[in-house]
Amino acid sequence: MNFLKQTVAVTLLNLRTIPQRLGSSGVAIIGIAGVVIVLVSVLSIAQGFSAAMESSGSPGRALVMRSGADSEMTSGLSGPEVDLIKQAPGLRREGQTAVASAELYVVIDIPKISTNTSANVPMRGVEPQATKVREEFRIIEGRMFEFGTNEVVVGRGASVNFRGLTVGNTVTTGQNTWKVVGMFETGGSIAETEIWTDTRVLQAAYRRGNTYQTVLARLDSSESFNTFRDWLTANPQVNVQVRREEEYYAQQSRALTGLIRGVGFGIAALMGIGAVFGAILTMYTAVSTRSREIATLRALGFNTTSVVVSVLAESLALAAIGGAIGGVLAYFAFNGYQTSTMNFSTFSQVAFAFQVTPQLLIMGLSYALIMGLIGGLFPALRAARLPIPSALREL
Amino acid sequence: MKFFPLLWSSLWRKKIRTIFTLLAVFIAFILFGLLMTIRTAFSFGVDIAGLDRLVLIHKVSLIMPLPVSYLERLRGTEGVSMVTHQSWFGGVYQDPANFFAQMVVEPEPFMKIYPEFKVPEDQMKAWLADRQGAIVGVDLAKRFGWKIGDRIPIIGTIWQPKEGQVWDFNIVGMYDGEAGVDKTQFFFRYDYLNENRRQGDGLVGWYVVKIADPSQAQQMSAKFDSMFANSSAETKTTTEKGFVEGFAKQIGDIGAIMIAILVAVLFTMMLVAANTMAQSVRERTSEMGVLKTLGFSNASILVLILSESVLIAVIGGSAGLALAWLFVQQGDPTNGMLPVFMLPPRDITMGVVMVLLLGFVAGLWPAVSAMNLKITDALRRS
Numbered sequence: 001m002n003f004l005k006q007t008v009a010v011t012l013l014n015l016r017t018i019p020q021r022l023g024s025s026g027v028a029i030i031g032i033a034g035v036v037i038v039l040v041s042v043l044s045i046a047q048g049f050s051a052a053m054e055s056s057g058s059p060g061r062a063l064v065m066r067s068g069a070d071s072e073m074t075s076g077l078s079g080p081e082v083d084l085i086k087q088a089p090g091l092r093r094e095g096q097t098a099v100a101s102a103e104l105y106v107v108i109d110i111p112k113i114s115t116n117t118s119a120n121v122p123m124r125g126v127e128p129q130a131t132k133v134r135e136e137f138r139i140i141e142g143r144m145f146e147f148g149t150n151e152v153v154v155g156r157g158a159s160v161n162f163r164g165l166t167v168g169n170t171v172t173t174g175q176n177t178w179k180v181v182g183m184f185e186t187g188g189s190i191a192e193t194e195i196w197t198d199t200r201v202l203q204a205a206y207r208r209g210n211t212y213q214t215v216l217a218r219l220d221s222s223e224s225f226n227t228f229r230d231w232l233t234a235n236p237q238v239n240v241q242v243r244r245e246e247e248y249y250a251q252q253s254r255a256l257t258g259l260i261r262g263v264g265f266g267i268a269a270l271m272g273i274g275a276v277f278g279a280i281l282t283m284y285t286a287v288s289t290r291s292r293e294i295a296t297l298r299a300l301g302f303n304t305t306s307v308v309v310s311v312l313a314e315s316l317a318l319a320a321i322g323g324a325i326g327g328v329l330a331y332f333a334f335n336g337y338q339t340s341t342m343n344f345s346t347f348s349q350v351a352f353a354f355q356v357t358p359q360l361l362i363m364g365l366s367y368a369l370i371m372g373l374i375g376g377l378f379p380a381l382r383a384a385r386l387p388i389p390s391a392l393r394e395l
Numbered sequence: 396m397k398f399f400p401l402l403w404s405s406l407w408r409k410k411i412r413t414i415f416t417l418l419a420v421f422i423a424f425i426l427f428g429l430l431m432t433i434r435t436a437f438s439f440g441v442d443i444a445g446l447d448r449l450v451l452i453h454k455v456s457l458i459m460p461l462p463v464s465y466l467e468r469l470r471g472t473e474g475v476s477m478v479t480h481q482s483w484f485g486g487v488y489q490d491p492a493n494f495f496a497q498m499v500v501e502p503e504p505f506m507k508i509y510p511e512f513k514v515p516e517d518q519m520k521a522w523l524a525d526r527q528g529a530i531v532g533v534d535l536a537k538r539f540g541w542k543i544g545d546r547i548p549i550i551g552t553i554w555q556p557k558e559g560q561v562w563d564f565n566i567v568g569m570y571d572g573e574a575g576v577d578k579t580q581f582f583f584r585y586d587y588l589n590e591n592r593r594q595g596d597g598l599v600g601w602y603v604v605k606i607a608d609p610s611q612a613q614q615m616s617a618k619f620d621s622m623f624a625n626s627s628a629e630t631k632t633t634t635e636k637g638f639v640e641g642f643a644k645q646i647g648d649i650g651a652i653m654i655a656i657l658v659a660v661l662f663t664m665m666l667v668a669a670n671t672m673a674q675s676v677r678e679r680t681s682e683m684g685v686l687k688t689l690g691f692s693n694a695s696i697l698v699l700i701l702s703e704s705v706l707i708a709v710i711g712g713s714a715g716l717a718l719a720w721l722f723v724q725q726g727d728p729t730n731g732m733l734p735v736f737m738l739p740p741r742d743i744t745m746g747v748v749m750v751l752l753l754g755f756v757a758g759l760w761p762a763v764s765a766m767n768l769k770i771t772d773a774l775r776r777s
Contacts, residue, residue: 027670034663038656068560070491073458074552107456109631115648117641120456174455174629206459207627255492259732263433267426271660274422277415278667284411285674341647344494347458349645 007306010297011313014286018314021289024282028315029322031278032371035271036326036364041334042264043363044354046257049341052352053253056189057246059222061133062091064215064232067241071252071345072105072214079210081238090228091217094132100217101130104202107348108173108195111163112340119340121162122348123152124191125199133218134186142167142182147198150205153182155192157351161340165195176205190249193340193351216245252345272371279375283315287383294383295391304384311380312373319372323365330364331356398695402703408675413707416671420711420753421718423664424746428719430653430660431742436733437649440575444636447609448508451602451619452638454629460598461628463589468622469604474615476607479504482585482600486549486562488539494732495535497549497581499588499600502530508605511572518543518568526587528567532578536569538730543568554592562591579734603635661753668757672704676761683765684773697766704758705751712750716743 018025064085069075077085086098093099104125112119128147131137145151154165164171171178178197186192203209219225229242287294294307335356343350406413451469453459460482469478484497502522506514514522514530522528531541541547547564556562564583572578589596606615616632623630633641643649676683683696691699720738727736 024670024674027666030666031663034659038659042652042656068550068552068555070485070487070552074485107458109454109456112644115644117644119645120458174453175625176455255732259729262729267430267656270422270426270429271663274419274426274660274664274667277419277422278663278670281412281415281419281667281671284415339647342645 003303003306006302007309010302010306010310014310014314015317017290018317021286024285025318028275028279028282028318028375029325031275032319032322032368033326033329035268035275035371036323036368037330037333038271039264039268039367040327040330040356040360040364041354042267043261043360044330044334044356046260046264047357047360048352048355049260049350050253050257051355052188052190052350053249053257053343054246055187056191057244057249059225059244059246060219061245062217062219062225062228062242063245063248064217064240064242065213067239069241072103073107073346073348075213077102077212077215077240079212081240082212082215084235084238085215085217085232085240088217088228088231090220090224090226090231092220097129098217099129099132100215101127101133102199102212102215103127103130104199104206104208105213105346106202106206107346108171110165110171110173112349113161113163114339119162120342120348121158121165121195122193122346123195123197123202125202126196127199130196130216133216134191136187136189137184137191138186139182139184142180145181145197148201149198150176150178150201151181152178152195152197153184154180154195155351156183156185157192157338157340158195159183160338161193161349161351171195188353190343190350193349252343255344256341268367272367276371276375279315279319279371280378282318283311283376283379284382286314287311287379291383291386291391295386295388298386299388299392308380308384311383312376315376315379316369316372319368319375320365322372323368326368327356327361327364331361398699402699402706405675405679406703406706408679412671412675416668416707417711419664419667420708420750421715423660423753424712424715424750425719425722426660426715427657427746427749428716428723428738428742430657431746432719432723432736432738433733434650434653435575435737435739435742436727436735437646438643438735439639440577440735441636441639441643444634444639445605446612446634446636447606448635449604449606449612449616449619449632450635450638451604451630451632453601454620454631457601459628460595460600461602461630463597463599465602465623465628465630466599469602469619472618472622474607474611475604477504477508477605478602479508480585480599480602481505482588482598483553484549484551484583484588485553486551488547488549493539495538495579495581496577496734497583499585500582501585502582505582508603511576512570513572514568514570521567522584525565525567526584527563527565529564529581529583530568530570531566531581533569533571534578534726534734535581536566538579541566551592554588554595556591557593562588574737575735575739577734604632661749665753665757668704668707668753669760672700672707672758673761673764676700676765680768680773683768684770687768687770687773693766697762700762700765701755701758704762705754708750708754708757712746712753716746716750 065075082102086100091098106123107120108123109118110121145153159165167180167183169180232240232242334354337354340349340351453461479501482499484499486497522530543566545566548561550560551562612634619632620630723738727733
């Protein structure tokens with residue numbers, strides 16, 4: 001009990017004197033805050049990107065591509081193949097119609113607003129069933145395009161990031177003119193970076209004849225995937241691979257997310273070492289300016305452990321303040337920041353927003369506390385080992 | 396220079412403090428080197444892109460093919476010194492994770508237009524003699540342990556061979572190049588692709604045109620685009636530099652992100668160093684008074700303190716830069732995701748400037764306050 005009282009007393013004494021050492025305490029706080037900002041903001045890029053990619057896939061949908069194709073971009077299916085795919089068992093039907101959409105996927109050059117240089121914006125040709133396949137599809141401005149015309153609807157992310165993609169505008173690419181009649185969202189998924197139009201109109205515009213690239217099908221139930229896949233892969237009339245949409249997108253996001261996370265953790269680890277040195281310096285200064293005080297306390301009979309704990313507590317308090325400042329700044333500066341990047345698998349742009357999630361903030365704060373603990377450890381031990389007589393004599 | 400022993404001994408007055416400050420600066424400049432390397436990697440070698448080379452792509456998008464017939468029309472245009480075409484193959488070697496660029500080219504004009512790819516003459520001859528021959532970058536060969544004479548199967552994703560899915564290549568040579576040249580590419584012959592693909596006869600990805608007078612780049616671009624206007628495949632021409640820059644920007648402004656992080660790092664480390672210097676000067680107030688009494692001028696006190704701070708920055712910073720450089724020499728740690736992995740001399744120079752600047756700025760305030768000390772105050776205060 002006595003020990004506890006001592007510890008609390010010394011710790012409070014320490015914390016109350018922080019304002020007197022504002023300069024060097026400030027350095028430790030800013031150092032740690034800097035590391036937390038960098039860690040949280042870099043990881044929020046990876047978080048936002050993988051969230052956009054992962055929310056794109058639903059386990060209830062299957063994507064059919066030509067076997068050997070590694071993405072929608074390189075796939076190709078003929079008209080008869082598509083007809084056959086739509087007859088496969090395991091996919092959902094409404095009356096006689098299969099809830100599946102045979103699609104074309106191309107990219108067109110449109111300037112990116114932030115850089116004013118052209119970017120590969122994905123354009124998807126869809127069939128009328130497409131909005132039933134993707135139940136999350138919702139028009140938020142204007143209306144859906146008319147099939148059989150050169151009208152298009154644009155995703156919200158595409159509209160934000162690329163020039164001229166607003167309702168009422170027309171977009172000219174090569175010899176084609178597209179009229180934007182509506183804007184849609186799909187729950188933040190990758191489709192929001194796309195421009196949608198009638199697949200048959202797109203076939204004509206790109207001289208694709210009666211060919212498609214993929215079929216996206218709604219499964220009867222998540223479990224009917226195997227029935228659907230096995231029937232198609234066993235059928236010699238089609239040469240296709242069938243994947244769950246979810247897996248397809250998760251695989252595409254893996255490389256980039258991994259790279260960003262690696263870079264983020266690497267930089268934060270190095271910076272963290274630097275900040276720990278900053279914290280150690282601060283705490284050494286704090287201990288050495290108070291060495292007489294500490295020696296007096298110990299001469300009065302205060303326990304060594306309570307002195308160690310008090311120094312550690314001060315260091316942790318500074319780290320917590322730094323971590324909190326860093327987290328809050330990162331949140332306000334980057335959460336929801338809209339940007340787009342290249343998805344190398346399909347060679348097209350993906351719009352996404354940085355996401356500073358509570359988990360990231362907690363991670364940032366924990367990292368700050370670890371830095372504070374390490375930064376306070378050596379100075380605390382030094383305080384404990386101070387030889388009392390010489391410390392008292394010191395000026 | 397005669398004050399160096401004084402400088403040195405005051406530096407080690409408090410060993411622990413000096414060591415930690417050195418380490419903080421050291422870490423800051425390791426980061427500087429690595430961040431600059433990442434920045435360079437994401438600019439895809441834009442610094443070495445030729446200004447006399449123009450890139451013609453399909454106006455709608457890079458992925459749309461162009462007819463091979465444009466070759467003759469471009470070659471016949473005045474002011475053009477060489478033309479060739481290239482295509483993206485996008486095949487898979489063993490596993491999609493083994494990604495590397497495979498380019499379909501015409502060997503002779505390609506190697507003339509790109510003198511930065513250096514191939515021994517006998518290997519070039521072997522390439523011309525073997526339709527299935529491929530020339531690979533030395534870094535790529537190292538990554539997969541390929542040797543000349545190896546047979547490499549690659550699965551076509553965009554282009555399918557007439558039979559099956561696999562294209563076979565013979566490695567007939569390897570190219571090397573200076574630092575900054577992407578040595579991870581795989582070049583093979585257009586005639587092999589065109590004669591054996593199932594569909595797409597006579598289609599190429601894009602054209603590269605070397606023009607006689609680089610200052611005419613803009614006029615030539617406009618001329619080419621008007622030549623093919625209103626055809627089924629209209630074109631968009633840019634300089635190769637502009638093309639690479641545009642491509643890099645599609646990924647996002649990695650450069651700006653790296654610089655933002657660097658500013659955060661250097662600012663923090665400068666604070667740490669400045670704090671240490673201020674602390675150490677404060678402790679030596681009476682020493683300063685003694686020095687001044689001995690006849691040290693205000694200016695020499697200023698220089699003394701500033702040199703101390705610059706010395707710390709130089710020792711820590713140059714060690715950091717050197718270690719970063721050594722690390723980068725080991726090559727790309729991501730297995731082919733960052734083909735141009737180097738720390739350019741320009742950035743090293745900038746690093747050295749930053750080191751000096753950091754030392755100077757960190758020492759400035761403590762130095763000025765030491766200079767302004769009155770002898771009487773300094774000696775009384777202790």
